């Protein structure tokens with residue numbers, strides 16, 4: 227399959243190429259909710275893409291990367307889980323989960339700064355978003371000097 231996708235990409239069938247690559251989002255690690263967890267983050271600005279509540283999870287390698295001032299070793303994995311804000315309800319209670327995103331340091335992902343980006347629905351199934359057009363822009367703009375990781379060790383001090 228890999229050879230086929232490389233071949234399709236090389237002959238310029240961009241649609242098929244990006245679909246094949248999007249379908250290769252890694253399965254979500256099973257126990258990531260046991261990883262180091264950030265403080266609870268609430269975005270109340272409705273115009274923001276991140277309206278709602280989210281938590282960032284970092285695996286052991288990623289924790290070391292944050293501690294080193296955002297310099298991450300190959301394989302470091304960071305996951306964000308997003309929850310709805312319940313309208314009119316107590317903001318201290320999370321609504322239902324609505325999306326999950328993942329970044330994993332992978333030197334093959336040359337187009338996106340050496341990080342694999344992937345998005346998932348609330349059910350944990352890959353949502354097939356294209357990492358180059360959907361994800362990388364913001365991370366490049368906000369954190370090119372921090373290994374493309376926007377959050378910092380401060381987000382985990384709670």
Ligand code: HEC
Nearest residue numbers: 267304305327328329343344345355360361364375376377
């Ligand atoms: C509109 C800009 C924007 C887009 C588009 C975007 N992100 Fe982010 N992302 C952010 C910001 C801002 C944070 C930091 C959130 C925080 O500190 O609470 C972040 C955080 C993350 C993190 C935690 C590590 C870090 O960099 O802090 C991951 C993982 C992540 N995003 C993955 C993705 C994926 C996968 C996509 C595409 C599906 C994506 N992002 C698209 C702005 C964006």
